[in-house]
Amino acid sequence: MKRPFEAQPQTNAEQSVVLAVDIGTTSTKALIVSREGEVHATHSVKYPLHVPRPGYAEQDPAQIAEAALEAIRNVMRTADVQEEQILCVSFSSAMHSLIAMDASGNPLTSCITWADQRAVHQVNELKANGLGLEIYRRTGTPVHPMSPLYKIKWMREHDDEVFRQTRKFIGIKEYVCYQWFDQYVIDYSLASATGLFNLEQLTWDSEALSVAGIEEGQLSQPVPTTQVLRGMKASVKEQLGLTRDIPVVVGASDGVLANLGLGILDQQVAAVTIGTSGAVRTTLKKPQTHPQGDLFCYCLTEDYWVTGGAVNNGGVALQWVQDLLQDEQTSGQAQSSQEKLERLNEWAAETAPGADGLLCIPLFTGERAPDYNANARGVFFGLTLSHKQRHMVRAVMEGVLFQLERVIRSVEQVGGSLTELRASGGFANSLVWRQMMADISGVETLIPDEIESSGLGAAQLGLFAMGVTSSLDAGWSRQAGSRYTVNADHHEIYTQLLPIYLGVYERLGDSFEQITAFQKSRYKPQERT
Template sequence: MMNQQYFIGIDIGAGSLTTMIIDLAGTVVGSASEDLLTRSPHSGWSEQDPQDWWRALCLTAKQALAQAAIRPNQVKSISLSAGAHTPVLVDAYGHVVRPAILWSDTRSRVEAAELKDKHGSEIFEIARNSPAPTWTQPQLLWLARHEPESIARTKRLYIAKDWLRAQLTGTWETDHTEASGTMLYDPGRGDWSERLCEMIGLDRSILPPIVAVTDVVGEVTAAAAEESGLAAGTPVVCGSSDTSLETYGAGAVALGTGAVKLATAATITMVSSEPGLSTSVINYPFCVPDYWYLIGATNSCASAHRWLRDTFFAESGMTGAQAFASMDKEASSVLPGANGLLFHPYLQGERTPYWDPLLRGDFLGITFAHERRHFVRALYEGVAFSLYDVLLALEEQGKSMTEARIIGGGSRSAVWRQIVADVLGITIIMPRITDASFGAALVAAVGIGAFPDLPTAAEQTVSTVARHEPDGHQHQHYQELHAIYRDAAKALFDINHRLSAINRE
């Protein structure tokens, strides 16, 4: 182990920060996570304190090194990832101006709608995406109107992982994927857009230089080393957004591949040679050069699963993993189609393809023949149907997918994985490691030349533990059910809007 090379990947997740240490074979030798607190001081707000990220990094880095039983100077490079769209505003003295606004924050609904009404087609033409509260551009417009003092104090804008990396290196930069996530970037030119900045009155000078994902941007400073337990002088590689790096780290690096994520929300990410042509999906430059990844999402997945557990299984006395295992067993005892029971997972509205926050969830077709186990099966299938809507939206743009790597907490269910394969009609492959911190660690290795490029690093280190081929007969059956599922969803649009209007709690 004395001559072995190790690489660290650090990921800021929605609820926790993870530090992972891998070797050249892609073996995880040390890993640690620390919970992060998301604050919601007002309805629709989601914020985190960037200082919490730094404290979590310092704690988990020491824990991961101890678990790996290696010296800090055996780590050859470090890289980072985090959720996109999360701006950190810093003043002239290097102080954080205010808490970071997360991608899930919806306070800028009015500003997003205004930007879409006034400049929607122009924004899409430049940024390749459509305004919504998740993007940095409308968030900054909200701040300009409601907290003008915050904007006035700001001298530098960082994105989440870039601010955290700056605590290690003292440098200021971002990558092209994160730049795209601000909706202030022109991917056609590969640079910030004066026009997009002008729309919200933003001074472009606060935006960072843009570098490649695998660029070495600095090294761990002596001060950072003392706090974090990392070795001073360790090279630090830029990194990228969590979705880009978890898709990459799962092994989806070729055209026609992608990732299905069964997490709090569910997503399909597809690797493409070009961006999509409509606003139904989101487009980002991929960490693999010259490629894009297109992403569509359903809002409620593991969150709906947890709600069903807490609502229907609480009286059993089972909690956590035990309850989920029981639910999985019950779902496996039910034939495909859940005896005619359908579930629309719109518990928090829906994104792709409807982009409607007022939609509501439902179980449809309930009879006296239905038992608790049917509701679990229907939930698994309903989320898969919603993902099929996402896949159809991608296919409408001329894109196709033959296989997908499956990631996220829901992927632990073999039953759910097979349902996803049968509904989507594609091969589903489960990687051995699915955390974005693994992809970040591979980026760290590529950045210092341990591998010649990102695809080679993935090819040589990513391994899989399960493979699910779609059953043609079941796929045909699910297509028939999905047609009913989609017709029912559309028929209930007006009902959902009326319910939302009359029941404002």
């Protein structure tokens, strides 16, 4: 039986805005959002991703915690918001991060991010014996190195000294909440992204804990996404310039909140997000996993569950081709990053759909959904002497969407046919990519006017948690925006190319393993930077 969600407290009518804090992979963004859903101001603070050796992807947790404080201070200053106007702070956060904490509350490790692939062997081991799929069906977290379950298992097997010193295994939002409140709490949505949380019982899963080699007490206390934290430490209030104790809604993951922010509470509509990575998500009324383990299933509230799949290579693939071709673009003249990006879009627009038969499998950082193959690599197929740089750009953009189309097909297997896609993220700024999305998927695509989906979702959840709204549907319109209908001729071209794309990918399975092994063999510890 599911645990009841916390009763919602009442609020002061003079408290007119929610301060949403979205902790992302490359930056933390703070937003001031009105009760009517208007974004008054935003402020982002960036931080680096460290790759100390191949397959690793880490960040400094203290740096991210400071970024959250800085973003809040600056957005309040920009919007000229007084603390008396703030109803609550509400969090959104990236998923799958892991930090080992000692008994004194100090981190023993960096923040190991979703992009980290060190646990490939542990994943393959559980896939081979079938236990991974069994755990997936109970937890909803795909069998992939991103999952904290496999990261902990890796640590137990390869870093025993740190493993034995660890009192708590937490994620980045838990780290921030601990700094603010001296409490280890994790919301149900982030808990259900760990691979350690039972979807039906909303408790830590005993078999998953056994596989990880840890006990329940080494994890944070699971709480509803609507849980309100009070008693902020005086030192944190001082850093934020606050004099009163502002309630903090523990919030949820960026993925489920993006669906909420886009107004997607219907399984016939799906969100498509492309930032650094990409994702497709729809919303169900009960937890449901995919028969082959293609999709995640994460909790939003007891009434809403988000299913879908994330791909590793979204905007990062376009950034790669931009960096690769920058000399050709600039022709000796300095250009800003935005100017370079605009040029790439021009090249793509000048190139026919299908890039004259050039395909790109853009798996430069391995892949998650639907195959969860960390050893997958990037490929250009069909190259001829007639192909130019502009074909490469178009092929990369199409390849990203081919991968998302594969996820869309898996989503439809669980939730039924989709009638609309709502797209957000950095790619939504590209008119070419927008139309391409509709043409490849064959589904009408809406680009909402406001694309701060995860931050808006956090604000909506905050209003619900504080009792301002009686349901998650805050009544904000998400129908306004630019609509892209399917170009039938272009869709037919992509319908012909997709089976070829899939065939190339499937035949490369063993080769992916071999080339990855070769790449790892060339790594020298003394080359670490």
